[in-house]
Amino acid sequence: MKYLVLLLFLAACSRPATTVEYDNYGGIKSIVREKTGFFRVDSTAGRWLFVTPEGHGYFAIGANHTGKFLEDSSQSGPYLARFDGDSTKVREDLYQNYLRLGYNAGEAYGQHDPYLKTKLPYIAHLDYPQSDYLKIDIFDKENQQTLYDHTVAQCQPLRDDKMLIGIAFRDLPAWNKRRMDVVRSLPATAKGKERYLDFLLERYGSDLASLNKFYGSRFSSFSEIGKTEDWKLAAENEKTAKDDADFMAQIAEIWYSTLRRAVNQAAPNHLFLGERHQLRDTPDAVLQVVGKQVDVFLTQALIRSKQRPPEWQTFQPEAYRHEYELTQKPMVIVDWATPFSLGERFDSEHGPIKDEREAVRDIATWLDELTELPFVIGHFKCQFIGSHANDRWFEGKAKRTTIKDDGTDFDVMSDEIAKSQRKTLQKVYQKAKK
Structure with a gap:
């Protein structure tokens, strides 16, 4: 009996191991999804995966x-x-x-x-029209067009690249007080400054005293806020942080929709991945906007x-x-x-x-x-x-x-x-x- 057991054991050990087959893009052939010719994403039974151009599940x-x-x-x-x-x-x-x-x-x-x-397979890295991207007043339609055109030009050579997982932009974007200090310091004629003043008026109405209290400022009128070009907060508190997050969400709506339109126009078959957000640094209000626009969320x-x-x-x-x-x-x-x-x-x-x-x-x-x-x-x-x-x-x-x-x-x-x-x-x- 013991020899029979030994023979069965040896036979089992001698069987060839199951071969795992992968396609030309690294996708596992045993997971089959719809084939589209480019990378996409798929959720089945609650589990997300990339899908390769050949239609196979892929974890990068x-x-x-x-x-x-x-x-x-x-x-x-x-x-x-x-x-x-x-x-x-x-x-x-x-x-x-x-x-x-x-x-x-x-x-x-x-x-x-x-x-x-x-x-x-790789993720493309695109840049912005200027290195100091925080100074792009996205509420100005001319700047929106410049951002759109710049993105289209970078996407066009990527249009038919099947090795491309998706298109991404800046690493560690500053969706924080740094961005808002730039907004507060815009000249009175800037579209972004006008929008920000409207935002404060909607939020505080005629209660300038409350705004001054929370912001540690001494404005005598709301019009003075619009004219101030050197306004930078020394510190944040819960109220100013909430205001900043909500206004940055408005910036993100235009910023991300502009990028999305450009990617869809010039590289319609590719995934839009947005920016690479630093963990616990981007406000929730902005992340909710990002989620409406991107196909895949990138996080540090x-x-x-x-x-x-x-x-x-x-x-x-x-x-x-x-x-x-x-x-x-x-x-x-x-x-x-x-x-x-x-x-x-x-x-x-x-x-x-x-x-x-x-x-x-x-x-x-x-x-x-x-x-x-x-x-x-x-x-x-x-x-x-x-x-x-x-x-x-x-x-x-x-x-x-x-x-x-x-x-x-x-x-x-x-x-x-x-x-x-x-x-x-x-x-x-x-x-x-x-």
Whole structure:
């Protein structure tokens, strides 16, 4: 009898493992949805997913800043040296590393590497007509047209790109007091200043005393508010924050509808992803407006705080659930990181920096918790390779990448990230099939 049991066991062990098949865009073939020829989103049985151009379910796992790394020879020099300066071979090796380490998507914002854009689905990065975008008075119809035309021009080359997941704009947009201080400082003749004065009149009526009380101001009339060009609040309180949020929602209505119209006009087959909002920084009133316009909501993982590394290393499901409740749109987390020490763990002014093995455990936990949120349809890590501006905090003693700058693996990080990311895909797709 024991030999029969052994034979049955050996027979079971000898059976080939079930092969998981993916399409040309990384979609899993066992999840079939309507084929449209471009990326779209789909919700079945409460689980959101991207759908590839070939009609298969797809959860995006990407990493940012590779294009920036390749453009900077001071960073990519060691990698190039391994391939005798042949940048083509470096790019092909990077692509193979993406696949080997569990990535099925490229980058979520620029600068994008042209080679990777042809190999891995990516999110386009568009900019605004001027770098100081806060000074665009969107209530001025001429400025609306300029924003529209500028967006159309950038979208037109993307129109038929099937590798494009969707079209996105600025990272960490300032939907906060900074934007409103610009509005308050507009000249009296500006359309935005006129709209803001109308807003205050509607909200406070003739009660100028209450406005002065909440705003800490000494205006003698509402007309004086309209003429004041150097009005910046020293501090916020609950009342001014509510006023600012409600007025920014009016700005967002025009801003996002203008962007949406431009994307629909020039690249009608592509998803509109809006801006990459910082977690817990955009007011609820604005997020509700955003949800009416975007196809997918993009959110950062960090919070404005000196303690960024510990926050990055902790998944924050309640914050993501809150964003989903407001937007009701599937979500991609576009930048998350787990800084780890290149030697022994150490304490920095930005919090404790863990060693490689501890950081790997944090990553595994982060990804595992992510799979429990049915509205999250992808994530893009900060970052795959190279240095990030914030690494200066750690004076070269820490990194946040999947592989080393010469393209070789870390002792622990690389292999364990690959395992965790493949497990993530497996769990998401299993849940999507139920």
